[in-house]
Amino acid sequence: MNDRPPLPSPHEVQGDSARYGALLQVVEAIATHSDLSTLIQDLARLLPLLVPVNFVGLSLYDAQRGVMRLHVLQANVPADIIGGQEAPLADTPAGLVWDTQRPLLINDLTKESRWPTIVGLMREDGVQSCCLVPLTSVDRQLGALEFSSLQPSAYGEQDLDLMQQIGRQVAVAVENVLNREAANASRRDVERQRDRFALLLRMTNTMASTLDLREVFKAVSLCLREMVPQEYASLILYQSKTNRVRLEALDFPDNEGALTEGAMSDVAGSLAGLAFERKRPAVANTLPELQSFAHAVPQLLIRKGFHSMCSLPLLSRDRVIGCLNLASRQEQAFGEQDLAFLSQVAGQIALAVENALAYQEITELKDRLTEEKQYLEEEIRLEHGFDDIIGDSRALKQVLSQVEIVAPTHATVLIQGETGTGKELIARAIHRLSGRNQRTFVKLNCAAIPTGLLESELFGHERGAFTGAIAQKVGRFELAHGGTIFLDEVGEIPLELQSKLLRVLQEQEFERLGSTRTVHVDIRLIAATNRDLAKLVEDHEFRSDLYYRLNVFPVTLPPLRERREDIPVLVRYFTQHYAARMKKPIESIPAATLEALSRYHWPGNIRELENLVERAVILTQGTHLQVPLPELKIQAQEPSPPATTFHDAERDQILRTLRDTRWVIGGPDGAAARLGLKRTTLTSKIKKLGISRPRE
Amino acid sequence: MLKIAVSNTNPGTIFVLSGRLAGPWVDEVRNCWLKQKKHESAPCHVDLREVTFIDEAGTRLLSQMYRQGVTIQASGCLTRAIVQNLDKTGVHKHG
Structure with missing residues (x-):
């Protein structure tokens, strides 16, 4: 303002041209000011050039509250300026002008009896006369502009026109200012909303990226400080078992050990209690309000100088699962907008808490299932001795060598052998030595399942797939995903299922019964049978393509009679096993018993041997195993079945002769003489054929 | 699994093994x-x-x-048979 030309004195202003000049300056001031206060200051400075003015006042109507508010009052004489007064419309002359939209001229205030309070104040400032004109824009009635003078009858009718013109200009300026203020307020509001949404997004992202409740709360607390003034934040979660709350996380720099994370407490008498009860935010924005809560936490906060607190319920499916609590040392810290925003934050936290709790539960269940699985696997191993492959015979070692070769691969294995030769033991050994050993080994005996249920057992079914399918069932192939499936007695699978089995083997996919959704699996198949699959193929009882798919790596287990040298160690093993289980002090097995057992044909193979030993342990009184040998005698007389190869025939003949000579090789009645061989030749053959004398 | 209990007596050390002496536990005992x-x-x-x-x-x-001079105590017909075949000399027979 200082760079403007000096103003002419009232005496210098003469005639209409001077008044118009002054009026132009007033208009310019109106046009250039964006702030009501400075506008009125300038008007108070300029208007005396046009009219005799000592005070200029601007009153605006507050529609929300229904009052007239004196926004600005400026004087060009010494006076006690009182701004910001509010009064009902009827109590102010400005109210009358606003209401009637007509100017008001009071020439002698001493005679004015209306509006005693306002008029009294004006008199105190020495005002003798005044003139008020309406401030009205095209769109709305804004208020009134007041000109006051220390002179009585300072304004004539001729001034009214000028003042009304000024009033209309000021109205435009006031409306501009008000619009600008409204626009600024809207902009600030939008910016605040934007910042809050950005914050909310940041918090949501943080919450979505972690399942640790403490981490979630830490992130939330940090973000909240940017937006809401608070020096205390806590997260409490409701524990249904105890009907109390647990302090899950705390952000309270001035805590000094007063509150401890993990502590349990009641919520009665606290803001959180109120929020729990009402399922909506509870707030105490003043010290007296806060003091009305008798709970230990609000009382502690009061002692620490806090004045405001709010508690926001964490709602999940209309159930309060906890509360977010915030407190501030400021009064009125949590306004309506803050609470609306914090409620959104609480909603996000509720989701994060639900997710974290669900994840926690899943993890616990998963761990428990893993432990149970390990326990059951261990029990199965111990119960059936699946880890123990007993024997030192050449035939067994040959099989074990094949197992070691095939185990690390993903190849399908077909285990063939007579019943009771230990096919499952070998299948489990292959799984244990493979890269799938941390996953499940699933076994299914195809002969033990009714044909009608076999498909459902293998592939599973959906609820309602057939009458009686009252629940969904996961099939063995799905259970074995990532692991190994062992199909015992695979030759018993009916033809109509064989094509589906072939598809699983080739494509690693199938559909559950009653479902069209294809399930993809990663499984390794080990099949076993004691039937001649090639013969079944010839008889059209087994699909040839499935047979070739299964027969990738065949392993044939020798019957026990072809590994007789393992019989003594197997007998000892089973004896020790059952003796320990039955708490019998059996310490030895008579040599004659071992000899007899070694001679027996064992059509039921190891299973038969095990059952016999178990029975023997039950019958034994004392420390020597008593085997019911007469049961075996009839069988023992039976000749061995014809050997299939020259190698086997030679081996059988040598073994029989050695048994007959009680393992005497040399001498006139020795095995070498009986076989017509040199002693050294026989010794060499015994070594080559892997024949060893049974121990004990 | 195998549990190895080591107790120091005067004179010497006793290893009491419980469970299966097989697989990875053999190296533990060693x-x-x-x-x-x-x-x-x-x-x-x-x-x-x-x-x-x-x-x-x-x-x-x-x-x-x-x-290497370790004395071994065994019970049960299989364990005893194994131990007896390590060598007949020096084995402490139980029961």
Whole structure:
């Protein structure tokens, strides 16, 4: 303002041209000011050039509250300026002008009896006369502009026109200012909303990226400080078992050990209690309000100088699962907008808490299932001795060598052998030595399942797939995903299922019964049978393509009679096993018993041997195993079945002769003489054929 | 699994094994024994009465221990048969 030309004195202003000049300056001031206060200051400075003015006042109507508010009052004489007064419309002359939209001229205030309070104040400032004109824009009635003078009858009718013109200009300026203020307020509001949404997004992202409740709360607390003034934040979660709350996380720099994370407490008498009860935010924005809560936490906060607190319920499916609590040392810290925003934050936290709790539960269940699985696997191993492959015979070692070769691969294995030769033991050994050993080994005996249920057992079914399918069932192939499936007695699978089995083997996919959704699996198949699959193929009882798919790596287990040298160690093993289980002090097995057992044909193979030993342990009184040998005698007389190869025939003949000579090789009645061989030749053959004398 | 309980007596160390002396536990027993051997020259004794199974590697370890002067106590017909075949001499027979 200082760079403007000096103003002419009232005496210098003469005639209409001077008044118009002054009026132009007033208009310019109106046009250039964006702030009501400075506008009125300038008007108070300029208007005396046009009219005799000592005070200029601007009153605006507050529609929300229904009052007239004196926004600005400026004087060009010494006076006690009182701004910001509010009064009902009827109590102010400005109210009358606003209401009637007509100017008001009071020439002698001493005679004015209306509006005693306002008029009294004006008199105190020495005002003798005044003139008020309406401030009205095209769109709305804004208020009134007041000109006051220390002179009585300072304004004539001729001034009214000028003042009304000024009033209309000021109205435009006031409306501009008000619009600008409204626009600024809207902009600030939008910016605040934007910042809050950005914050909310940041918090949501943080919450979505972690399942640790403490981490979630830490992130939330940090973000909240940017937006809401608070020096205390806590997260409490409701524990249904105890009907109390647990302090899950705390952000309270001035805590000094007063509150401890993990502590349990009641919520009665606290803001959180109120929020729990009402399922909506509870707030105490003043010290007296806060003091009305008798709970230990609000009382502690009061002692620490806090004045405001709010508690926001964490709602999940209309159930309060906890509360977010915030407190501030400021009064009125949590306004309506803050609470609306914090409620959104609480909603996000509720989701994060639900997710974290669900994840926690899943993890616990998963761990428990893993432990149970390990326990059951261990029990199965111990119960059936699946880890123990007993024997030192050449035939067994040959099989074990094949197992070691095939185990690390993903190849399908077909285990063939007579019943009771230990096919499952070998299948489990292959799984244990493979890269799938941390996953499940699933076994299914195809002969033990009714044909009608076999498909459902293998592939599973959906609820309602057939009458009686009252629940969904996961099939063995799905259970074995990532692991190994062992199909015992695979030759018993009916033809109509064989094509589906072939598809699983080739494509690693199938559909559950009653479902069209294809399930993809990663499984390794080990099949076993004691039937001649090639013969079944010839008889059209087994699909040839499935047979070739299964027969990738065949392993044939020798019957026990072809590994007789393992019989003594197997007998000892089973004896020790059952003796320990039955708490019998059996310490030895008579040599004659071992000899007899070694001679027996064992059509039921190891299973038969095990059952016999178990029975023997039950019958034994004392420390020597008593085997019911007469049961075996009839069988023992039976000749061995014809050997299939020259190698086997030679081996059988040598073994029989050695048994007959009680393992005497040399001498006139020795095995070498009986076989017509040199002693050294026989010794060499015994070594080559892997024949060893049974121990004990 | 196998539990190895080591107790130091005067004179010597006793290893009481419970469970299966097989697979990875054979190396555990070997390490325990070698550590004991490194720190003291007192006699060592292995108690196999609670052992339920011994595999080939376990048998080889016992044989090695036996040859180096470790006395072995066994019970149960399989364990006893294994121990007896390590060598007839020096085996402490139980029961």
